[in-house]
């Protein structure tokens with residue numbers, strides 16, 4: 013029996029954060045980014061506002077209007093309404109990390125039965 017390895021999860025989270033910055037995620041989520049000095053600001057997705065007050069830093073966001081705060085994973089969960097697992101999967105894809113490759117099915121056996129069926133029909 014193997015339990016999920018917490019070190020593995022931690023590594024996964026770290027590599028997502030390293031390869032996908034918070035501004036990159038907000039851009040992906042169709043937010044209009046404005047330059048504010050070295051940082052970016054967006055209209056806060058968590059409260060109504062006319063002037064952007066949600067600051068995007070490399071590794072976290074912080075809204076000076078409503079106090080929303082978090083890293084790129086929190087941003088995904090809050091904006092997309094996803095759970096932690098879904099957030100990790102989608103962010104992993106965005107960040108180009110493929111930790112769980114899908115098995116490739118050839119579909120060969122299915123083809124064979126189809127062939128046999130058509131043969132039985134024609135004879």
Ligand SMILES: [Zn+2]
Nearest residue numbers: 056059075078
């Ligand atoms: Zn806000």
